[in-house]
Amino acid sequence: MRFAAAALAVAGKDLRCELRGKELLPALAQFVVLSLVIAGFAFDLGSGGEARLSPGVLWLVLVFAGLLAFGRTFAAERDSGSLEAMLLTPAGPSAIFAGKALAATVLLVACEAVLLPAMAVFLASPISLAVVATVTLATVGMASLGCLFAALAAQTRARELLLPVLALPLWIPFVVVGSRAVQVAMSGGGFGAWSPEGQPYAVLLDFDILFLVVTSLAARFVLDD
Amino acid sequence: MTEMATSSGEIERMEDRRLTALAGTAVAGMLVAGWAIFVYAPQDALQGPVQRIFYLHVASAVAAFGCFAVVLIGSVAFLWRGSQVGDRLGRAAAHVGLVFTTVTFVMGVIWAKPIWNWDPTQTWDARLTSTAALWVIYTGYLLVRRFAPPGRTAMRLAAVVGVIGFVDVPVVYFSVEWWRTLHPGPVLATPGGPAMPAPMVVAYLVTQVAVGFFCGVLVAIHYRLQARRDAAEARAVAAQLEFASAPETR
Amino acid sequence: MTYLILAYVVAAVILGGFLVGSLAQLHHHRHE
Numbered sequence: 001m002r003f004a005a006a007a008l009a010v011a012g013k014d015l016r017c018e019l020r021g022k023e024l025l026p027a028l029a030q031f032v033v034l035s036l037v038i039a040g041f042a043f044d045l046g047s048g049g050e051a052r053l054s055p056g057v058l059w060l061v062l063v064f065a066g067l068l069a070f071g072r073t074f075a076a077e078r079d080s081g082s083l084e085a086m087l088l089t090p091a092g093p094s095a096i097f098a099g100k101a102l103a104a105t106v107l108l109v110a111c112e113a114v115l116l117p118a119m120a121v122f123l124a125s126p127i128s129l130a131v132v133a134t135v136t137l138a139t140v141g142m143a144s145l146g147c148l149f150a151a152l153a154a155q156t157r158a159r160e161l162l163l164p165v166l167a168l169p170l171w172i173p174f175v176v177v178g179s180r181a182v183q184v185a186m187s188g189g190g191f192g193a194w195s196p197e198g199q200p201y202a203v204l205l206d207f208d209i210l211f212l213v214v215t216s217l218a219a220r221f222v223l224d225d
Numbered sequence: 226m227t228e229m230a231t232s233s234g235e236i237e238r239m240e241d242r243r244l245t246a247l248a249g250t251a252v253a254g255m256l257v258a259g260w261a262i263f264v265y266a267p268q269d270a271l272q273g274p275v276q277r278i279f280y281l282h283v284a285s286a287v288a289a290f291g292c293f294a295v296v297l298i299g300s301v302a303f304l305w306r307g308s309q310v311g312d313r314l315g316r317a318a319a320h321v322g323l324v325f326t327t328v329t330f331v332m333g334v335i336w337a338k339p340i341w342n343w344d345p346t347q348t349w350d351a352r353l354t355s356t357a358a359l360w361v362i363y364t365g366y367l368l369v370r371r372f373a374p375p376g377r378t379a380m381r382l383a384a385v386v387g388v389i390g391f392v393d394v395p396v397v398y399f400s401v402e403w404w405r406t407l408h409p410g411p412v413l414a415t416p417g418g419p420a421m422p423a424p425m426v427v428a429y430l431v432t433q434v435a436v437g438f439f440c441g442v443l444v445a446i447h448y449r450l451q452a453r454r455d456a457a458e459a460r461a462v463a464a465q466l467e468f469a470s471a472p473e474t475r
Numbered sequence: 476m477t478y479l480i481l482a483y484v485v486a487a488v489i490l491g492g493f494l495v496g497s498l499a500q501l502h503h504h505r506h507e
Binding site for chain 2: 214221
Binding site: 241244245248251252255273274275277278281282285321324327328331332335336338339439442443446447449450453454457 | 476478479481482483485486489490493494497498500501502504
């Protein structure tokens with residue numbers, strides 16, 4: 001089976017499962033909205049502090065939503081044993097991994113489609129194209145790392161401990177660069193506010209490419225024996 | 226049977242003696258470095274005596290990176306060739322690398338306080354965060370090694386972490402250039418040659434060599450320790466199997 | 476000046492303690 005066809009098949013299967021089961025997406029959406037409401041109270045927003053805190057809240061919610069999403073991605077597979085079954089098919093482990101990472105990315109993007117408008121409503125954050133672009137770019141890289149480490153952690157007996165320990169340090173570069181980008185975007189500067197060397201979008205893209213390559217190569221060692 | 230036990234015990238005693246002697250040399254080397262740091266190196270005009278923290282702080286950072294490079298090599302050796310030596314080397318180097326990362330971090334924090342009047346609750350620094358992230362990654366490496374199904378699975382999964390985690394090493398190094406925060410920029414690896422007077426560079430190099438040797442000795446000790454633990458475990462497993470398959474006597 | 480001493484004392488304790496601890500474990504873990 002060709003790589004792309006296999007990956008898309010796996011991704012399609014995951015997404016169809018999600019649409020049928022409707023477990024993860026409502027949970028993510030609920031988590032997102034709840035977090036924003038709590039942030040509104042906890043940070044005592046509404047006194048003008050939103051502008052400074054919005055970027056931070058955005059990435060905080062995104063990171064925890066990501067952990068939630070990736071924790072579940074492989075837990076279900078493990079419980080039903082369907083991962084071993086998939087590995088027996090001609091589709092290579094890299095294709096299976098690519099499919100699952102793709103599905104997880106789509107789910108996270110759907111979650112962001114809830115998060116960003118919700119932030120505009122609850123925190124009065126200015127959501128511009130620059131913000132959307134930053135978040136989407138970062139999601140791709142974070143998703144590939146999250147998926148890989150979820151698959152890894154699912155095979156250990158300390159799954160809930162290990163997924164954050166492994167994923168969070170490697171997500172930090174995305175959060176740092178993305179947060180700066182969102183901060184500038186939210187305070188008025190758009191794509192043109194950056195010097196050519198300081199372009200965060202290019203940096204995020206570089207990270208994405210780097211980690212997509214690394215995780216694809218590592219996937220066969222994580223999934224296969 | 227007793228003779229064999231004695232000779233392997235003797236071998237171990239010899240190994241211990243050799244490693245202890247090496248350790249002694251390493252400590253002596255560190256004392257020489259201490260002389261270079263506190264006596265030979267001139268005082269910094271700008272920062273005063275506290276600047277001398279630089280030497281061990283940077284040398285430890287380099288040693289830690291070196292250890293994590295060894296973890297990378299060991300992990301690749303395992304993934305590519307199934308080398309158990311690689312796995313053991315990775316474990317040993319990860320332990321030692323974590324210790325040197327701690328030293329770097331703590332000395333950095335102590336140095337920052339008087340120099341930047343640094344309040345961590347107010348200012349965030351890229352290198353600080355990246356170094357802490359590094360510490361968490363390699364703790365994760367050891368945790369995966371411990372909590373995964375024992376045997377080749379644990380070695381395989383940990384090796385993946387060992388390889389991917391190393392990606393953070395250049396991120397830590399370049400973070401200072403990318404994010405331009407409080408941490409001073411590179412003073413040694415600058416394009417026009419080191420931005421420090423020659424005696425300071427010499428003092429740094431002496432310290433680096435001493436720390437590097439010290440680090441190597443620590444890795445050797447830990448490798449030997451892991452090897453013995455692995456062997457003891459293998460013996461325990463073998464003994465259990467023998468016991469289980471022994472014919473019953475009634 | 477105190478920060479300098481503090482930094483090196485802490486470093487010496489960490490590194491020295493680790494070395495001594497490692498050697499102790501090594502000597503302890505002997506096959507009888």
